Amino acid sequence: NVITDRASGRSKGFGFVRYATIEDAERAKEGMNAKYLDGWVIFVDPAKPREPRSRSQPEPEPSETGSRVNKTVGWCG
Template sequence: MGSKVYVGGLPYSTTDQQLNDLFAQHGNVTSARIITDKFTGQSRGFGFVEMATDDEAKNAITALNGTQFGGRTLTVNEARPQEPRSGGRGSH
């Protein structure tokens, strides 16, 4: 397991700092980032947190998955590697 955690179901007003603070209760956070729309800058309601160790990541997942944050239910699990994006044009 990696130490990178996916966090879904975030309120759209959540900041990187709030995400960091939430996970810091469960271990050492090395980075916390909310994913935003590249055109509008608006939060997309999910983000990624990197914990210092795999054990801290597992603890955070166990503690936070399914909990309420800002009135929404969080989905917290191990982040999967990013899939290569297609160029947007169908291949012929």
């Protein structure tokens, strides 16, 4: 699954792959981590659960253009 922005439909630059076995996942990491794919360096890591958002943590303020703050964390290659 490639993760996309709801408003624009554009890729957020990351996705998720489910493997049948742990061994398959390990082979994918060994074979593809830090490799080029379509001109981009890709990084393969196990997914980590999201940390729950605390109620005391405020929502980001809209910018002057009215769009929300981009909080995507990713890799740049």
